[in-house]
Amino acid sequence: MTVQTRPLASDEIEALRGLSREQAKTLALASLGGALEYYDFIVGVFFAKTLAAVFFPHDSPQWLSQLQVFGIFAAGYLVRPIGGVVFAHFGDRVGRKRMFALGLFLMAFPTLLVGLTPDYQTIGFAAPLLFLFCRLLQGLSVGGEVPGAWIFCAEHVHKSRVGFACGLLMGGLCCGILMGALTAKILTASLAADDLVAWGWRIPFILGGVFGLISVYLRKHLRETPVFEALRERRVADARLPISLVFTRCKSEVLVSMAATWVFAGVFVTYFLYLPTYLQSQFDYRAADVFTANCWSITLLILGSVFVGRVTDIIGGGKAYAIGGAAMAAVVAALGFSLGNGGAWTLHLYAIGGFAIGTITLTPYLIIRSFPPELRFTGFALSYNTAYAIIGGTTPPLMAFLVGERALAMAPIYYMSALCLFGAAIGLLRSER
Numbered sequence: 001m002t003v004q005t006r007p008l009a010s011d012e013i014e015a016l017r018g019l020s021r022e023q024a025k026t027l028a029l030a031s032l033g034g035a036l037e038y039y040d041f042i043v044g045v046f047f048a049k050t051l052a053a054v055f056f057p058h059d060s061p062q063w064l065s066q067l068q069v070f071g072i073f074a075a076g077y078l079v080r081p082i083g084g085v086v087f088a089h090f091g092d093r094v095g096r097k098r099m100f101a102l103g104l105f106l107m108a109f110p111t112l113l114v115g116l117t118p119d120y121q122t123i124g125f126a127a128p129l130l131f132l133f134c135r136l137l138q139g140l141s142v143g144g145e146v147p148g149a150w151i152f153c154a155e156h157v158h159k160s161r162v163g164f165a166c167g168l169l170m171g172g173l174c175c176g177i178l179m180g181a182l183t184a185k186i187l188t189a190s191l192a193a194d195d196l197v198a199w200g201w202r203i204p205f206i207l208g209g210v211f212g213l214i215s216v217y218l219r220k221h222l223r224e225t226p227v228f229e230a231l232r233e234r235r236v237a238d239a240r241l242p243i244s245l246v247f248t249r250c251k252s253e254v255l256v257s258m259a260a261t262w263v264f265a266g267v268f269v270t271y272f273l274y275l276p277t278y279l280q281s282q283f284d285y286r287a288a289d290v291f292t293a294n295c296w297s298i299t300l301l302i303l304g305s306v307f308v309g310r311v312t313d314i315i316g317g318g319k320a321y322a323i324g325g326a327a328m329a330a331v332v333a334a335l336g337f338s339l340g341n342g343g344a345w346t347l348h349l350y351a352i353g354g355f356a357i358g359t360i361t362l363t364p365y366l367i368i369r370s371f372p373p374e375l376r377f378t379g380f381a382l383s384y385n386t387a388y389a390i391i392g393g394t395t396p397p398l399m400a401f402l403v404g405e406r407a408l409a410m411a412p413i414y415y416m417s418a419l420c421l422f423g424a425a426i427g428l429l430r431s432e433r
Contacts, residue, residue: 026156027165031172033104033215034149038176039183040111040208041142044135045073046184050201054119055128072132076139080389084381085243087144099377103145105216110134110141112209115202146173147380150364155373160313163320163365167309170361171302177272178298180204185291246371246379253370256426257383263423264363265391267328270412271357272298274396275350278412282403283343293347297354304358309365317365321427324359329420331356336413359423366430 044051052065087099114134120127153165183204191200246254276294279285312320331353338346364384371379395415402411 023157023161027153027168029215029218030149030153031168031175032218033212034146034169034172035176035179036208036212036215037104037107037142037145037149038173039179040107040176040212041076041138042177043111043180043183043204043208044114046180047201047204048073050196051131053197054201055131056120058121068128072128072135075132076135076142077389077392079136079139080143081382081385083140083143084147084385085143085378086140087148088243088378088381099144099148101216103141103148104212106137106141107145108209108212108216110137110209111205111212115205115209143385144381147364147384148377151368151377151380154365154368162368163309163312163317163362164306165309166365166368167306167312167358167361170305170309170358170364174298174302174305178295178302181291181295181298185295243378243382246375246382250371250375250379253379254383256430257367257370257379258387260363260366260423260426261384261387262391263325263419263426264360265388266395266419267357267360267416267423269392269395270399270416271353272301274399274412278399278403279346279350282409283339283346285343285347289347293351296351297357300352300354301358304355305361306358307355308358308361312362312365317362317369318427318430321359321362321366321430322424323427324356324362325420325422325424325427327356328353328359329417329424332413332416332420336410336417339410339413362427366426 048069049062052062052069056065056068087103090099111134114131117130117134118127149169150166153169154162157165187196187200187203272294276290279290280287308320308324331349335346335349335353338344338349364380367380367384368376399412399415402408408414
């Protein structure tokens with residue numbers, strides 16, 4: 001019997017080959033830029049106490065100065081949806097590449113400017129106002145840059161490698177957070193408190209700004225995504241705004257994307273940003289031990305994100321999200337059990353658990369697969385930034401209130417467990433496109 005075969009289509013051949021050199025370069029530069037982007041956006045949080053002494057009067061109560069600094073940081077989150085919609089509009093109209101480079105520039109330049117800003121003793125209230133202006137620019141930037149980066153990477157690779165591309169970029173973003181934590185740890189250990197306030201705090205901002213501007217230059221050598229090039233060739237002029245088309249054509253996609261972002265933001269903010277304070281204040285763990293475990297946890301998050309992304313390309317996003325959501329729930333449950341029974345293994349579980357939390361990298365994957373190419377940037381930026389601004393901004397104070405009242409001392413564990421199971425449910429109900 002003769003078995004007839006057919007020649008492989010070009011699309012199938014590309015899937016078998018894996019990443020080309022050009023695609024690998026694109027993912028590497030995007031991940032590097034993402035690391036610098038998130039480093040610039042997050043590094044100030046680690047120096048909040050120092051910045052309070054730099055940008056506000058010395059005779060102000062310490063708690064008030066720190067509250068004002070955190071208010072300035074919060075302003076960056078609040079403008080994220082605005083930046084996302086503006087960047088997305090032009091990203092869907094004029095191209096991903098231009099917005100990709102502009103987003104990083106609007107992050108790097110304000111970061112450098114913060115590092116060069118005179119303190120309150122030199123220029124008075126102009127100092128915190130300039131700091132606020134720079135933070136607003138950073139918020140606008142990250143609102144467009146992060147969705148744009150995921151889309152740029154996903155549209156540069158074959159559809160069978162989108163999960164890996166998202167995981168690699170997620171790893172890059174988390175590298176930026178880890179760099180910020182390590183920079184703060186090194187500087188605070190190396191410099192006296194007075195030197196840190198006098199000049200040491202400028203180092204991470206100036207370095208972040210300079211390296212960010214270098215990354216902007218490197219991004220000039222990237223090409224526009226093939227998906228947008230094909231879209232531009234066949235596009236028919238449409239006078240309607242992309243955001244109006246998203247609301248009329250993609251309502252269910254927006255809701256699903258916001259739900260997935262709720263899982264992403266709620267788990268990430270609670271696990272990596274709130275739990276270190278929670279473990280110290282409620283269970284008396286030493287700060288040095290907690291932050292060491294936090295650094296290890298973020299490191300394993302980086303590895304877990306890449307691993308989950310690759311597995312997703314093999315078994316599909318829905319199955320991967322369902323399995324990963326269950327794994328995250330198991331990790332959180334084990335963490336809660338340890339806390340409730342003496343906590344001997346808590347920090348070890350917390351560190352190792354970062355690998356399973358890598359499942360949250362499936363949120364951008366699912367959002368990218370939800371929207372058609374001509375509305376992808378706008379749909380992604382609108383749903384992701386809106387949900388993240390709400391959840392990311394309210395989760396820490398909500399957890400602090402619940403825990404502070406002692407009515408729900410394990411509130412963070414319950415909250416994350418519910419979100420992990422919610423993520424698993426999204427995976428079970430999500431059909432691949």
